[in-house]
Amino acid sequence: MEVHNVALTISAVRPEQYPKDGLPEIAFVGRSNVGKSSLTNTLINRKAFARTSSQPGKTQTLNFYRVEDEVYFVDVPGYGYAKVSRKEREKWGVMIETYLSQRQELKGVISLVDARHEPSEEDINMYNWLLYYEIPVLVVATKADKIARGKWNKAESVIKKALDFDPTVSDFQMFSSETKYGKEQVWDWIEAHMG
Numbered sequence: 001m002e003v004h005n006v007a008l009t010i011s012a013v014r015p016e017q018y019p020k021d022g023l024p025e026i027a028f029v030g031r032s033n034v035g036k037s038s039l040t041n042t043l044i045n046r047k048a049f050a051r052t053s054s055q056p057g058k059t060q061t062l063n064f065y066r067v068e069d070e071v072y073f074v075d076v077p078g079y080g081y082a083k084v085s086r087k088e089r090e091k092w093g094v095m096i097e098t099y100l101s102q103r104q105e106l107k108g109v110i111s112l113v114d115a116r117h118e119p120s121e122e123d124i125n126m127y128n129w130l131l132y133y134e135i136p137v138l139v140v141a142t143k144a145d146k147i148a149r150g151k152w153n154k155a156e157s158v159i160k161k162a163l164d165f166d167p168t169v170s171d172f173q174m175f176s177s178e179t180k181y182g183k184e185q186v187w188d189w190i191e192a193h194m195g
């Protein structure tokens with residue numbers, strides 16, 4: 001998709017604050033700092049539309065970006081940020097689980113993991129949780145530019161093994177917001193799931 005028009009429409013915490021126009025939604029999840037906002041910006045050809053942060057844990061609301069009046073990208077605040085209080089984490093959990101488990105307009109989730117590392121327990125939990133709710137999921141391994149091309153296959157198999165990746169209900173893509181590698185494939189997946 002050639003993107004020309006993007007608007008940050010809504011920051012929401014509760015369902016009554018979600019958009020009401022019925023457009024399909026694709027959500028981006030992953031631990032804090034993994035590159036959710038960077039992936040969003042790459043997809044919509046913006047340098048800094050979704051705020052990228054040197055301050056992890058900053059984003060605390062669901063941010064809905066309306067892309068070309070066709071789809072919302074939903075930037076979900078990152079998990080696994082140690083410095084937030086337990087109370088904050090519980091609020092976060094309720095907000096995310098409510099959104100992911102109940103939202104009719106949600107057509108797919110892009111679950112980001114760091115290409116350099118084995119997925120964390122939280123990454124694994126999130127992946128299993130999405131499969132349990134039968135939400136189509138694209139696992140995107142980010143920061144691929146930080147490992148040598150010759151090691152990509154190994155990185156992919158490490159990630160898939162840790163997740164117990166199920167290729168019948170999910171897909172996988174290497175990605176870099178530095179080189180834009182994988183951008184077209186991620187867009188193809190999104191367009192195939194917009195319904």
Ligand SMILES: Nc1nc2c(ncn2[C@@H]2O[C@H](COP(=O)(O)OP(=O)(O)OP(=O)(O)O)[C@@H](O)[C@H]2O)c(=O)[nH]1
Pocket residue numbers: 030031032033034035036037038039051052053054055056057058059077078079142143144145146175176177178
């Ligand atoms: N080299 C490289 N750096 C990346 C890539 N993606 C993101 N980064 C960097 O990683 C840092 C975090 O990126 P963000 O996109 O803000 O991460 P986020 O997941 O949105 O973080 P939160 O909003 O805090 O949850 C920034 O310094 C980015 O520049 C990538 O593909 N390659």
Ligand SMILES: [Mg+2]
Pocket residue numbers: 036037038051052053059075
């Ligand atoms: Mg972010």
